[in-house]
Amino acid sequence: MDRRIDPWGSEGVKDYDRLVKDFGIEPIQGMVKKVPDNLLFRRGAVFGHQDFGRIADSIKQKKDYVMLTGLMPSGKFHIGHKMLAEQMIYYQQNRGKVFICVADVEAYNMRKASLKDLRATAIEEYLTNYIALGLKPKGCDFYFQSSRSGDAGKANAYHRLAAMASRKTTTNEMKAIYGEVTPGKIMSVMHQVADILHPQLKEFGGERPVVVPVGVDQSPHIRFCRGIASRFTKSSEYDFIPPSATYHKFMKGLKGGKMSSSDPYSFIALTDSPKVAGEKIMKHAFSGGQGSVKEHRKKGGNPDIDVAYQMLYFGFEENDRKIKKIHDDYRSGKLLTGELKQILIEKMSKFLVSHQQKMEKARGKVGDFLG
């Protein structure tokens, strides 16, 4: 049986429960009340985890822990990216150290981009938006794989780990996880392993719990990385606590499929004007409503497949009572598709205006994050 997961062709994952069962990912429900309140956990955008108990304990006991995430700089920063940024900021507000890795080696090797362009996109699109969304420089280590910040000792410790990790795997193991492997891919994967494990090196703060929030397509990589961590620990070369992970759903694209950088009508960028965003929602957002008002009033809409509803549910309507009312009214047919979209458009416009003002200020703060 092929144990690889690559379900993001165009359909998305339909059956999260099966993935939880087949891949040893535990449901998040048991954790929701153990950590400070958090919309994405509460509403199941984050639906599963591995060893998250260690992180919940660290938060509760005010102990040192790390959240690490990576970004592959490409295209516009959109509301899908925002959902991950909100997780970073949640951990930072709850005393976690935040490591943000710009996977420029991976992007260079796998997407044939230039390091210079990648660097510009990472800073101008991603970092600036993170800052506007609330990321603070204190306790944040924003770095590029190709130029690890800090002194030479730190840079070398990071790269040495990437090099040593290659002894802890085989071509067969990598093929089982990644399919056909090339030298560029192997180099990229070894950097990813170093990214996830290096916050536990003494040069970067030492042994401590690390959580990596990922989409479920990254589950094999987390398993691979946990395996390498345990092989190092067994050989006494390093002591690593196996990294924890949380698994999140992806926000659907406007048209119901994936958000795609190459199709601006599949997403709302955080730099879209409220007018453009409104038009995208009104004209393009996939609806769970019926073909006519009459039919909608009679049969009701389906919020589960309605993209405007999903966007409200996963962040734009924070009030649980209000979102339930929207859900029920749409389901019953009381709320029409146009009305539902209008609710999102108002929330979205308000957010975009405010966010774009913050972006102006954020540009001046970028330097605080770059060593």
Add this chain to the structure above:
Amino acid sequence: MDRRIDPWGSEGVKDYDRLVKDFGIEPIQGMVKKVPDNLLFRRGAVFGHQDFGRIADSIKQKKDYVMLTGLMPSGKFHIGHKMLAEQMIYYQQNRGKVFICVADVEAYNMRKASLKDLRATAIEEYLTNYIALGLKPKGCDFYFQSSRSGDAGKANAYHRLAAMASRKTTTNEMKAIYGEVTPGKIMSVMHQVADILHPQLKEFGGERPVVVPVGVDQSPHIRFCRGIASRFTKSSEYDFIPPSATYHKFMKGLKGGKMSSSDPYSFIALTDSPKVAGEKIMKHAFSGGQGSVKEHRKKGGNPDIDVAYQMLYFGFEENDRKIKKIHDDYRSGKLLTGELKQILIEKMSKFLVSHQQKMEKARGKVGDFLG
């Protein structure tokens, strides 16, 4: 046809001329008079080259150039290693910058050694002997792959080059050169590429000729590295002058085969006492003499296969007139095997006594080479 060269099983290379012809290596003869006098060139221990004209010109015109060599720390430093050390020192005395790379990532990945042990062997065996043989700290960059010396900018520039090189090759190209490839092997090879090319990065002195003295078994790697250099240059990511190489013969082991770390009677270590060295030569050195004195006087000996003669020829008898007399006398039968060995033993003893005194002093100078 299999274009790989791996002729070091137990036989050694018998036909250097064929290798020169098949692998585009040019004979060194044309270069001997273009550079300051040098026993190893003059006597053909260094027998071939690629693009060495650039180095000869740099020496003549007093322009900046680099000699880079790598070492895989293992076992005792012996008279085979001495021959390469003499090349380093020759270039340093002729105004070349000397980069010495301790291939600890490669040794870790391919030989399963610990980085700590590798480091100790590299310093205590190799570096200390280099110093005793005449290596100076000025203009010498002695470094470990796993911890590139200098600041973070330098460390990153080196590792970034290793990572980027992986995009410039394919699994097929690597298999053609290295046979079966593993993640550890790929990582090692990418570090080797960075070793050879990084002296031309702006962080390390910028574009300039680099010569790598290697055994002929390394010829495919030089070709691979020159290919990657030209692909980078074509893409305008880096400007590299294709690295030059010289090719040297290996000094035969005492028994006529290879010098092997696992068999102390196959080599003379530079830490062997004169007594031990003398016994090794007298009892174990493979002889080109005849079975009896009578037969030897009649038929003469064969210096070409006589290990004691080879050792005199490739360094222990520097005087061309004297070595010719030894050769002719041995060939004619005038000089007996025991007498020939005695000449080497005397030269060797004198060298070892003097060298071991220098080693004592050299230990105190190690720090000057370690950033």
